[in-house]
Amino acid sequence: MGFKDYCFKKSLWVFHFGGASCNNCDIEILDCLTPRHDLERFGILLVGSIRHADVLLVNGSINTRDKDRLLEIYNQAPKPILVVAIGACGCTGGIFAESITFAGPVDKIIPVNAYIPGCPPKPEAIIAGIVKLVNKS
Amino acid sequence: MSKKTIIPIGPYHPLQEEPELFKLYCDGEIVKDIKWETGYNHRSIEKLSESKTYDQVFFLVERICGICSTSHPFAFANAVEEIGNIEITDRAKYIRSIIGELERIHSHLLWVGLAGHFLGYNTVFMWAWKYREPVLDLFEMITGNRNSYAMFKVGGVRRDIENVKISIIRKTLSDIRKKTDLLAGAVMDDPVIHARTKGVGILTRQDVIDYAAVGPTARASGVAIDVRKDDPYAAYPLVNWKVITAQAGDVFAKAEVRLLEMYESISIIEQCLNGLEKVKEGEITVKVKEIPEGIGTGRAEAPRGEVFHFVVSDGSNSPARHKIRAPSYVNIATFKKSCIGQTIADATISLAAVDPCYCCTERMAVAYDINSGKRIMNANELIDCSIMRTAEMKKNLINN
Numbered sequence: 010m011g012f013k014d015y016c017f018k019k020s021l022w023v024f025h026f027g028g029a030s031c032n033n034c035d036i037e038i039l040d041c042l043t044p045r046h047d048l049e050r051f052g053i054l055l056v057g058s059i060r061h062a063d064v065l066l067v068n069g070s071i072n073t074r075d076k077d078r079l080l081e082i083y084n085q086a087p088k089p090i091l092v093v094a095i096g097a098c099g100c101t102g103g104i105f106a107e108s109i110t111f112a113g114p115v116d117k118i119i120p121v122n123a124y125i126p127g128c129p130p131k132p133e134a135i136i137a138g139i140v141k142l143v144n145k146s
Numbered sequence: 147m148s149k150k151t152i153i154p155i156g157p158y159h160p161l162q163e164e165p166e167l168f169k170l171y172c173d174g175e176i177v178k179d180i181k182w183e184t185g186y187n188h189r190s191i192e193k194l195s196e197s198k199t200y201d202q203v204f205f206l207v208e209r210i211c212g213i214c215s216t217s218h219p220f221a222f223a224n225a226v227e228e229i230g231n232i233e234i235t236d237r238a239k240y241i242r243s244i245i246g247e248l249e250r251i252h253s254h255l256l257w258v259g260l261a262g263h264f265l266g267y268n269t270v271f272m273w274a275w276k277y278r279e280p281v282l283d284l285f286e287m288i289t290g291n292r293n294s295y296a297m298f299k300v301g302g303v304r305r306d307i308e309n310v311k312i313s314i315i316r317k318t319l320s321d322i323r324k325k326t327d328l329l330a331g332a333v334m335d336d337p338v339i340h341a342r343t344k345g346v347g348i349l350t351r352q353d354v355i356d357y358a359a360v361g362p363t364a365r366a367s368g369v370a371i372d373v374r375k376d377d378p379y380a381a382y383p384l385v386n387w388k389v390i391t392a393q394a395g396d397v398f399a400k401a402e403v404r405l406l407e408m409y410e411s412i413s414i415i416e417q418c419l420n421g422l423e424k425v426k427e428g429e430i431t432v433k434v435k436e437i438p439e440g441i442g443t444g445r446a447e448a449p450r451g452e453v454f455h456f457v458v459s460d461g462s463n464s465p466a467r468h469k470i471r472a473p474s475y476v477n478i479a480t481f482k483k484s485c486i487g488q489t490i491a492d493a494t495i496s497l498a499a500v501d502p503c504y505c506c507t508e509r510m511a512v513a514y515d516i517n518s519g520k521r522i523m524n525a526n527e528l529i530d531c532s533i534m535r536t537a538e539m540k541k542n543l544i545n546n
Contacts, residue, residue: 027164029187032505033212033293035163036256043275057159073526074185075165082158104209107197108190110510129212129293 013089017063017143020052021091024062026082028115029105030069033129034096038066041132048136059086064139067115068095070105076112083119091142094121095135097128104128150178153490157186166504168497175489180481187508195468200226200437203465204298207455210470211506212293213256216249217448218470218506219298221455224379225444226300229459230437236381237425238302240418243381244315245288245297246446247411247418251322252281253449254404254411257501258329261401264498265342270332277325280318287311302431309427312419319412326412330405343397347484347496350395357480360473361451363500366403367395373447385417397499404501437461448473450501472506 027035041048042055056062059082071079083092094115097103102114115121125138156167165186171179191210195203207218220242227234234242255278262270282292288307289295297303307315333339349359354367364371372389374382390406392399439461446453451473458467477500484496513522523531 026158029189029508030164030505031209031212031215031294032164032503033209033215036212037293039163040275043279044272045276045279069187070189072186072188074188078157078186104206105189105194108194110188110190128209131292 016089017091020054021063021139021143022054022056022061023064023066024056024059024082024086026065026067026079028067028069028075028079028099029072029110030096030098034068034099037129037132038068038095038135041135046132046136053139062086062090064091064093066093066095067119067121068099070098070102070108071112071115071118072108072110073112074110076118079115079118091122092119093123093125093138093142095125095138096130097126100124100126149173155494157183164504170485170490170493172490177485177488177490177493180485180493182478182481184504184508185511187505188510189508190510192468192470195465197464199463200300200465203468205296207470208294208296211472211503213253213503214249214448214450214453214506215294216245216297217446217453218455218472220246220380220446221444221453222457222468223298223300223444224446225442225455225457226437226459227442228444229440229442229457230300230434232301232432232434234302234432235425235429236384237306237422237427238430239381239384240421240425241303241307241430242298243385244307244415244418244422245295245303246380247415248281248284250411250449251408252278252285253501254408255281255329257404257449258333258401261397261495261498262333264495265339267339270329273332274329277322277329280322284315284318287314299431300437301434304430306428306430307422309423312422315419316416319415323409323412326405326408333401333405340398343401343495344394346397346492347488347499348394348396349480349484353480353483354395357483358476359451359480359500360476361448362400362403362407363451363477363480365389365391366399368393371452373445373452377445379446381418381421382414384421385414387414387417397495400499437463450474450503450506451477472503474500474503474507475509478502478507 025038094100098105099115102111105111123138123142125135127134150171150173153170153172157165167183169181170177195206198206204219207222208215210218255274259271259274286292289297349367351368354364354369368391370389370391375389387410390403392403437459440459442457444455454471456469457465460466485493488496515522
């Protein structure tokens with residue numbers, strides 16, 4: 010078992026970065042933590058600081074003002090970190106890709122480990138995506 | 147003047163789902179002034195809208211805000227139908243109102259949960275979000291998606307609510323009513339919640355009028371403003387309901403108004419379902435050939451207040467100008483009245499009490515110098531200028 014596998018073997022702590030989003034993905038991420046889906050069963054916990062996190066969830070299109078802040082948050086993160094782009098906007102820019110303030114999809118700014126498409130992805134899809142990612146790494 | 151401490155909240159704060167920055171200027175523990183800064187969420191939607199056809203704009207305005215993702219299409223449809231002088235069928239009216247009211251229920255439940263979370267009552271948060279799930283299931287059954295329903299189009303709705311589904315909706319609604327009783331009981335009877343929210347973040351009737359606040363924020367201070375009554379649209383004039391108001395203007399009154407509004411919403415939906423059964427199945431759209439030249443305004447009552455859309459048509463297939471004003475834009479300004487003079491701990495719940503939505507409100511700010519009137523550039527723009535200058539000089543040198 011390598012160091013990376015060891016890091017992601019136990020409870021994953023998650024930090025949520027909402028870019029220029031419409032809130033849909035944000036509430037679906039919160040929804041994963043509430044009783045119907047209850048991700049905390051698996052030790053997945055939303056944390057307040059990137060310095061405590063194993064996974065960085067990024068959703069929403071990234072605009073010119075968010076770009077530098079996303080980079081800074083990524084640089085502050087303890088490595089290795091898994092980055093997950095959530096929703097159509099996070100994956101490609103979605104409907105906002107033609108916007109004048111759009112600064113590129115997430116993978117143009119920071120390396121991304123997994124994409125969860127959908128507008129918004131259902132909580133089941135978010136959970137399935139993270140489970141796949143954990144099994145792979 | 148005493149020295150003030152600035153406490154920043156945000157832009158990426160665990161308390162908030164959306165990025166925005168508050169600066170609380172504090173003297174000791176008392177908030178003396180508050181400033182807020184946005185722009186982290188700007189997507190230039192009004193500009194994008196001019197490049198899309200009328201049918202496509204509905205998908206765009208739906209994504210202004212994921213929580214009130216029916217209110218914006220509602221207002222936009224009202225605006226475009228005013229330009230084209232289009233009268234929709236009764237069935238479409240009922241379906242529109244049903245979707246709008248279901249959205250109000252899920253949005254208010256979401257707020258109750260978040261408010262509980264801010265007060266340190268995570269049980270209320272978990273409960274409210276658990277009881278919100280059946281509403282989302284209804285949405286999935288009716289529209290095919292949990293959020294962003296894509297139900298509206300010019301001249302009607304995209305999907306019918308078949309009469310076989312009505313009994314399922316009725317059953318879920320009666321379940322939701324019971325859960326609302328439970329939640330309302332838990333919130334209204336809890337002495338700790340009373341102590342934390344009564345007399346906190348008070349907006350007087352005069353404050354509401356001065357700041358032109360809308361929605362539950364205004365109704366909790368005794369101003370009975372509601373677009374559904376003042377400027378009736380869709381099926382709201384066809385059903386019986388009343389505008390809920392409270393007098394106190396504090397956080398508790400805002401919670402009370404929202405909880406009681408959920409009962410009204412349930413009753414509106416039930417009456418709309420009765421109406422649906424009486425009209426013929428399948429008549430959900432009228433044919434719209436083209437949108438003539440003209441100006442239209444559309445209003446709709448979102449869970450947070452009045453949504454206003456202004457559309458200019460030049461006779462082509464996309465809007466020539468589209469202006470949007472969301473309710474939070476005016477409600478956020480009331481922070482100046484409700485938060486100043488509170489302790490920091492009370493300021494958070496006062497901020498949350500208006501149910502602010504920043505992705506609706508987002509504006510782009512451009513700074514101009516007061517004296518010269520020239521635009522002030524930021525570092526990136528200066529670098530761009532410099533790059534352009536280099537390119538220009540290079541070109542001149544090559545040409546010479």
